[in-house]
């Protein structure tokens with residue numbers, strides 16, 4: 022049996038994989054098992070922040086791997102403390118809880134919001150408003166938070182207490198806040214899996230105005246948008262607001278599993294001994310990787326992300342076969358006249374990897390993708406659109 026046959030024989034059937042077996046990579050180039058080269062604009066779904074096997078990141082991770090691979094949270098450990106300090110310094114948040122994935126980072130955010138609201142307002146204040154078309158993860162509770170029925174249908178009943186508001190509908194959000202007992206509002210500034218759709222400034226303003234007026238917590242899900250992806254360190258920073266809770270994962274450790282739930286002033290002391298925990302959370306190897314990544318996402322890199330973004334938007338908006346381009350920074354969605362899957366498959370044949378979000382072609386290149394590779398890849402996409 023070859024890899025594809027063994028995959029379908031032994032791996033649970035949850036993924037519709039592309040017909041490519043990736044073997045090795047360096048920077049924004051990746052090679053399959055037959056030696057074919059691809060320019061990667063998907064980065065393992067916004068995970069490989071500096072591409073494949075970036076030398077500085079590999080050195081940081083292997084140094085830690087040679088020193089101590091895991092210690093559990095029964096002992097103090099330097100990499101996770103240094104990472105928490107850096108995250109707090111860069112965001113103005115106060116404390117961090119580490120986990121291993123986006124879903125877990127959101128699960129923690131939800132637990133913090135419920136505990137805070139129960140202590141402040143009583144145990145019947147537990148509802149969380151999330152947005153229609155959002156995506157927050159695949160555990161039973163983060164599925165419940167996800168405002169898309171298509172993900173819910175086989176797993177009912179889900180955790181109760183989520184109310185779904187239409188994105189960018191301030192009037193509906195105000196009505197919910199007036200009539201329901203709300204603990205928190207949770208949102209992605211750019212809905213990623215929902216089709217790369219940024220929220221309006223006016224709607225974000227309404228979320229924070231309601232938060233202020235009703236003492237409702239704000240939770241920014243920065244799992245996909247975080248860690249430089251949108252051209253700011255975290256996407257909420259584009260909007261001039263400061264959430265109470267920020268969850269992130271994906272690109273944080275540059276290719277290793279790590280989730281972080283950052284807690285602001287109002288909620289920094291909500292978690293108490295044994296109220297939450299994780300065996301692997303804050304793993305020293307993942308944290309060493311994240312320290313390397315985060316310390317390199319500086320203003321210079323962020324402005325390069327914005328420049329590359331402007332280049333892609335300009336080129337693709339003017340291309341034949343493009344209906345629209347949405348998103349921010351290096352998180353972009355292209356609405357195409359042709360079926361998106363056809364465009365993706367055509368790009369693969371021409372040596373460029375792009376992925377899908379709803380009916381769009383989604384681009385999530387490495388933040389440091391060299392300009393010549395980006396230019397080459399964009400030209401391949403343009404050819405595939407016709």
Ligand SMILES: Cc1ncc(COP(=O)(O)O)c(C=O)c1O
Nearest residue numbers: 122123124156157158213244245
């Ligand atoms: C915004 C958002 N939140 C949460 C998740 C879930 O993250 P994970 O797959 O690491 O659990 C994702 C994954 O795509 C995401 O895009």
